[in-house]
Amino acid sequence: MLELGTQLPAFALPDAVTGKSVSSGSLLGTPASVVAFICNHCPYVIHIRDQLAEFGRWCEEGGVKMVAISSNDVATYPQDGPEAMAAEARRVGYPFPYLYDETQAVARAFRAACTPDLYVFDARGKLAYRGQFDDSRPGNGKPVTGHDVRQAVEALLSGKQPDPNQRPSIGCSLKWKSGEAPDWA
Secondary structure, eight states, X not given: OOOTTOBOOOOEEEBTTTOOEEEGGGGOSSSEEXXXXXXXXXXXXXXXXXXXXXXXXXXXXXXXXXXXXXXXXXXXXXXXXXXXXXXXXXXXXXXXXXXXXXXSHHHHHHTOOEESEEEEEETTSBEXXXXXXXXXXXXXXXXXXXXXXXXXXXXXXXXXXXXXXXXXXXXXXXXXXXXXXXXXX
């Protein structure tokens, strides 16, 4: 996992919906910002996607900037490509940009391992939270609430740091291009 206090990795990626480039710099200047690694086909993402969209609206209302990034290899998983991403974002109602990381360089910079994988940065762009959305999983009967990531954002909004005891995400591994999986994957 990326170490707490790490500076927000620099990136500029196309939004699958608008085609416009969105940079990491656009996330700075607010008390908190959220980066979520997701994809269209993962059952863990499908399980939380409606609440993830709701969480995005909650962030927007609170002045918290958020983006989602798909980094999967589209040669193997074409359903995670830009056209399908745009359709999914519209269908689910994602209020945040859904960015396409074709080279997988951004996923590497974040040391992203799975989908969903969430990161929360403070006003200075320092990593304050990395981990799970909440403890709900497909089939475990727990409601999807976004509790863990919401609690981290709320701490930053109130001028505090999130609890450093954070649970890593559980989900589908990122789909790396053939022979290019990093050593942590």
